Amino acid sequence: MVVFGIRLFYLQVIRHDYYKKTALSGQLKEYEIRADRGVIEAHDGDQVVPIVLNEQRYTLFADPKYIKKTNEVATLIQQIIGGSQSEIEDKLKLDTRYSVIAKRLSKDQKEALDKLDLVGVGTREDPIRTYPQGDLAAQLLGFVDNEGVGKYGLEQALNKQLQGKPGQLKAITDARGVPLVANTDNIVTKPKAGDRVLLTIDVSMQRQLQDILKTGLDNAKSKSGSAIIMDPYSGAIKAMANYPTYDPAEFYNVEDSEVFNNASVSAPLEVGSIMKPLTAAAALDLGVVTPSASYYDPSYYKIGDATITNIEEDGGAGTRSVADILEMSLNTGATWLLMQMGGGEINQKAREAWHDYMVNHYQFGKATGIEQGYEAEGSIPDPNDGFGLNIQYANTSFGQGMTATPLQMGAALSSIINGGTYYKPYLVDKTTNADNQTDSHKAEVVKSNVVSKQVSDQMQKLMEGVINANYSIYGFSERPTTYLVGGKTGTAEIAKPGGGYYEDKFNGTFMGFVGGNQPEYVIVARVNEPDINGYAGSRAAAPIFADLTKMLINNFNISMRN
Template identity: 55%
Template sequence: MALPNTNSDPNTAALGAQRVRIWYGFLLLIVMIFGVRLFYVQIIRHNHYKNAALSDQLKQYEIPANRGTISARDGNQLIPVVLNQKLYTLYGDPVYIKNPDTVANKVSAITGANASKLANLLRTKDTRYVVLGKRLTPEQNKRLLALKYPGIGTQGQDFRTYPQGDLAAQVLGFVDDSGNGQYGLEQALNSQLKGTPGQLRAITDISGVPLAASRDNTEVAAKSGDNLIVTIDLAIQQQLQTILQKGVKDTKASGASAVIMDPRTGAIKAMANFPSYDPAKYNEVENAKLFANASVSEPIEVGSIMKPLTTAAALDKGVIAPGTTYYDPASWLVNGFRITNIEEDGGAGTRSVADILNLSLNTGVTWELMQMGGGSINDKARTIWHDYMVNHFLFGKATGVEQGYEATGYIPSASDNGAGINLTYANTTFGQAMTATPIQMAAAMAAAVNGGTYYQPHLIDAAIAADGGTTKKTPKVLAANVVAPKISQALIPLMQNVVQKHNFNPGFDQSNYVVGGKTGTAQIAKPGGGYYDDKFNGTYLGFVGGDDVQYVIAVFVDKPTNGGYAGTAAAQPIFGKIAHTLIDESLVTPKTK
């Protein structure tokens, strides 16, 4: 009997071995593929995949810059008028709020907000973010965070504060909730005050919180805005605002504006309008017109305060002299219309240049315009007077003062061949048919009495950069030889004489101080043409000084209703109080010779 064969089939064994080799080969191929791929990813494309991974975790944040502060002088002391304060916005995520009423009551007790309204916000279903309070103090923020309610948080933001209240509000402007300056200096110098934000690129955790220790973080520091020192004198500013407010009340006017300027540099020592507002509560103001600085943004027909400038131009052109006399017929017929004077002062007779200003003769400045044309109003007269208005006194142009929304005013073209152009130009000599702002009138008068240099009106005395470097403002000359120095010396006593001839109570000590000025009563133009018979603006343009003129003062009063001529009854008393205040507070250096 044969025994069974225990040896494997050679073919079967060979097949098994082949299968093993194939599996090993397949596994080796897979390992090689993974190895190649790993080499490709980790070595060749290492930076690419590293950056891709970082991009998911690396976030970019803006680092806010500190906004510059604003300070002014009170005598020799520097006083802050605009500062920054970190305040907080309270927000909630309704998804996390389990008991809206409880949370609302707790929050209300700290913020003072209406608990019912807060609870309704916390029940909102269509948003993950509701604002529960704004401009909360650091103390309120601390108490709110101590509640430790899930879904309740705060976010800090710098807001402007105004230590001096509404002082110079329309000059300063305000900063909105987005951090942008609006009106006044805040708007005009927004980029200088705002600074440059920094940038932080940081690795974040799963919650999006930056990891401070990551070596992949990069930071560009924020650059703070400049701190500004303004030319405003706080003592003068406070007095001006008080005087304006009382003047508006006494004359039952719609409002008033005034500018006090140093004619030797163009520095504005005070600028105010009434009514005004509290910049800390700008969001409560219903009439947006209150935000505007009317001293630079609202030109009007200025009335007879233009007469000293007409006289200065005629003197400078050499067509009249300070002692010139002429026969005034009491009216001039121009383009079919009669130019006349106020009845009690405008009779026919021999008049002097001093009379033109003392009696406020419309016919007198019309005669001065005629002298520019060789005896009549013609192309030559219009061209000369236009040149003085536009290129000497710079009317019809922005002064460039650091304020938002500055208006240019209006000067009619000298080349207009319209039928009434001569009448129009005659009217401009006494401040009708043209418009200007208080700042333009003050700057023009400054040039007329300081020897003939038109300094740019300015509010910035110095800027202090983040690195501590200080840039002092240098007075900028916008026009030279506005009038000759001798014309300034002739105009000053002519305007002093006007003050001496008119009733100021109390009067001025002209032996120690120089006080001059001129009233204006301007008709108000109707929107469709012509003028109102019963609406007027009162204006006054004058100066105060000692050996030289130290302050030029422009006052505009909007539609006073207390009777009398608007310039005399409304604007002149305001000027008088301002001038007396400057003298009484020893802010004017008296004559030494």
Template identity: 35%
Template sequence: MRKQRLKSRTSLIQGLCFLVFGLIVIQLFRLQVVNHKIYAAKANQQQIMKSTIFAKRGEIYFLDGDTPVPIVMNKKTYTISIDPSLVVKKREEITKKIDEIVGAYRVKTGWDEVFADPERKYFVVAKNVPYRETNNLKNADLTGVYEQETTTRVYPEGEMAAQVLGFVNQEGEGQYGVEGSLNKELTGENGLLKTVKDSNNVPLTIGNENVKIPAKDGKNLVLTIDRNIQKKAEEAVDEVTKKFNITYGSAIVMNPATGQILAMAGKPGYNPAEYAKVTDAKVFQTDVTMNAFNPASVCKTFAIAAAIDSGVMTPETTYYNTDKLVIDGWPIENAIKGHTGEINMQTVLTYSLNTGSIQALKLLGGSASEITYQGKEKLYDYYHNRFNLGKYTGIELPETKGSIVPPNDIDATDARYANMTFGQSLDLSIIQVASAFSAVVNGGEYYRPTLIAGEMKDGKFVRTELAKADHDALNKNDTSRTMRQMLHTGRLVFPNVKGYDEDYYVGGKTGTAQTVKNGKYSFDETIGTYVGFGAKSLEETPDYVIMTKVWSDNRKLDGGMNAKPIFDEISKYMINYNKVRR
């Protein structure tokens, strides 16, 4: 009986052992087979360190003649990251120390958000940290805190071309200018480093889990801006606006034979390295491309060119000027009065007579006495389709489209189209007007404006192939010659131009535009503009086109008196600069 009990107990113990063993086997099967991926992933989280390999942001160059010179550079700084899973054990002590040493460079994310995810192994807590602060943090020997070398933007020329360049914010994102519009090209692509680490968080050099995806650095872009011309353009804008106590001024210099931008200046400016000190965001904007306005009588160039190119008018064509017209019940007068009676179109352009540019519109429609729908169609075709006004130009900067009302629109009244001939009742940007003017004087070809000259690759300047003309803006090459001659003759009415123009063939057109306030034209504020060209002779394609613009709140500024002086200074410099370069 006792043996039978012992045997039963033994069998029970054996059964329990088999049961426990079976449960262990099942659990091992569940752990090693069924849930293998889950636990392997958790192990990887504990054993593998991941970090970003930051791409080097591309630098930006201007040209000094034909030689690239750096205008935006990179300075070595550091990015501070932490492993929250390691720091959390001494969170208060470590975060306090980080704030003490690199608090000025902390990202906006609060500490509670950093530690919100218990699985998180990597988080950037500070950027653009200088070497001294980084070294102090390193010497603090904080567990789970890492330093990684990166770069910060440096602008050695200070405010020069700030609105063209833009800036890079604390998050490493380009804002405004080419830093913003070409951010993708400049940024490149970050890489990835994934390594197995030991219990002390030290990366191991062996292991199949080690992965390194190299970063792809951003492009080093060379812009078409000539540093010397840019400097002079900014000086001219600054000097003239100070002389006349003008708040805002802009200027652009471009090569009419290629569309390349040689200078682009704007006042007031700012230092991109100190962008956070700017209180008015308008300062960041590139007025030349981003602001549309009524450019005024500079547009007479386009109306007259359209009529001459269409074969309905010549500089000698006459009409009877009374200094005033009434269209759709609206009176339209000439700003300069007294040139009444039978006068020709050269006189119209020289003295900027509104009644004369309206006569060009009438002639485009096959009539000498009235505005017709056919005339409005032709004017729109030249303005919008040929001269590309009221369209995006494609320049590598943020830009406005502007607007021109088509002839079939309900608002396309005769009065509106009459105003369009002298640059009112339409909204255009400086870059649009300067590009269209270039097409008028360069032989009739429209080139899309560009800021990109090429790239620096392995220390060498690799030029971008020059784009061909986008389209023909004029039907006849001699139209361009005629317009150059008319613009040159018109410029000679100013008594002081010979001292600026020297032996160059220079022509231009003024503009004085009313501004729109609360949907109505204001009589106490005007914008002054001037656009012109410089060539070695009448027969040669111009070397440069310059457009200038000045304006102040509640002030009446004039194209000839306030905007032309900026053109004169830049043009004189261009004449001498081109002589030296030859």
């Protein structure tokens, strides 16, 4: 500090005229001043609360050329910042003119170091993100690295908006390129702070979702999972969580970078039988079946060299209804629905019709565009290219051989129970820039008439029937007839990297809705590889759905049905 101070005095006062005259010959340089990063807020009932703030911290650096007694200096520094005295000393001996000794120092530590007045040692401001709500929505938010760049989640997706516009410092420098910050010839453009961002999530709902998800995963002896709550009539995400999670304030302590990913949007999976309502909705919308239709189910279908069967409790061959397909989760029933799209068999017409609904109606195979880093698209097989297309498409009718994220499933379900509109899922409710100009989000329609209003009403009733037929298995003590509750389980085989499926590994999924006279919330739950007796969908994922449904009814003013 003393050396720098003396040199600055010399350059600014004694040699000021010289540097003023030679500025145009290479002494005038341009520096960037980092802007304050935008604050992130969320709803908490009727209030708005901050969930990501900025806090000033400091980086300690040294110019080893000026450090003569490295052991003494290292000891003095270690007494203030802690850590290893020997490691500090090693950094003071580096063959460089700029050695970073420590980062993220507090103001108290910075002031204590300033009082030491150590020659060749200095500090610079280095703001960090702080999280008043702890690990709340960690993967959804992401974090900011040591270079001030947003990583993962919202911080990555909105990095440009959040980081603001940096200022500029044009300064005469000394021979080492150090800016003479006190010089009156400096030209400063003030930085412009990043946008203040208000999210759609509710803090209380988010916290309860995280707790319920964690409890459900523990009960299912599963190491990981995800859950989403969203508004089916706008696409707004009300809560979204993954486990395991992390503390974004200490992201640098995370050993497995997979924990950073928001699996709800970045980890597609073969979704299993939660696909069946979408298959049924497509068949109903095409007019090839009606809700009251019945058919003879042989309990298996032979397609090429493959055989499609059901779970052992399906009751065997017999007459089944469209409602039975969902309530009994019949793979053969979903296959039969696909066959009706082809006039009674799986053919090119059936494949193309089902592909059209999956891709152009339900928007599978493409990113939703939600404000998140690393969103995955999922995959849908081409209807006219590849070996074994008929069996491949039969598999997709019950959620195998295709992949989608939990978010994509939630958005697709919303479109078949909200009257037939696919809304783009979103997390940002409002942004306010440094000039106090506000941009409020408006619900964005991606596709109208996904299915007809009539089919949408029919799907509500069919999915409500699934809950009423299986409520005790799913975690309800009684049929939730006072409220509108519908849903569907899924138990999906896990694909092997080299092809085929594991015989003893499954993912459990559940998607459904809850409301009064109409659906108010859509819920999707995913449980990875639970270690339980029974089916992963009904025994692992369904109880999470049931607990989330009860939480929403008890705490978030869902009105009873008329």
